[in-house]
Amino acid sequence: MRRAVIGGYARPRRYIRQQSTSVRFSRRELSCTRRLRDSEARFCSFNSAINVFQLQLPVTCQRFDHMREKFREYVRARTLQNWWFWIFSIIVEPLFESYNRMVSTASVEDLCRTTLSWLDQYCSQPALRPTHSVSSAHPRPS
Structure with a gap:
């Protein structure tokens, strides 16, 4: 029995699993990056609001x-x-x-x-x- 070679890999299932895992991690990383940017933007707006209120004190x-x-x-x-x-x-x-x-x-x-x-x-x-x-x-x- 011979195994098929795809993209230099002797085991195509492992290759597909590795690729899908790396895509999942990339998507999670992108999602975390977006949430971090949103949080930073909210923090800046809260900080600005606090500064406005402090000026009114x-x-x-x-x-x-x-x-x-x-x-x-x-x-x-x-x-x-x-x-x-x-x-x-x-x-x-x-x-x-x-x-x-x-x-x-x-x-x-x-x-x-x-x-x-x-x-x-x-x-x-x-x-x-x-x-x-x-x-x-x-x-x-x-």
């Missing part, structure tokens, strides 16, 4: 001023309900100011890292003792 100083204003409005409203709240606000205001200066909201990681750092620096017992003694020297509002 307020400048950092404006955020501090806005937060300070909201804090003072809250203290005013609560002090009208109970004048003892004013004493509490005197103790808390320096902490609030330091929090606004030190904590970054650029990303979730920055928020966590800077908040923990702020807690260590400003909210430990030794750090809070002078705040309490200084705040007790403030005069009462009229």
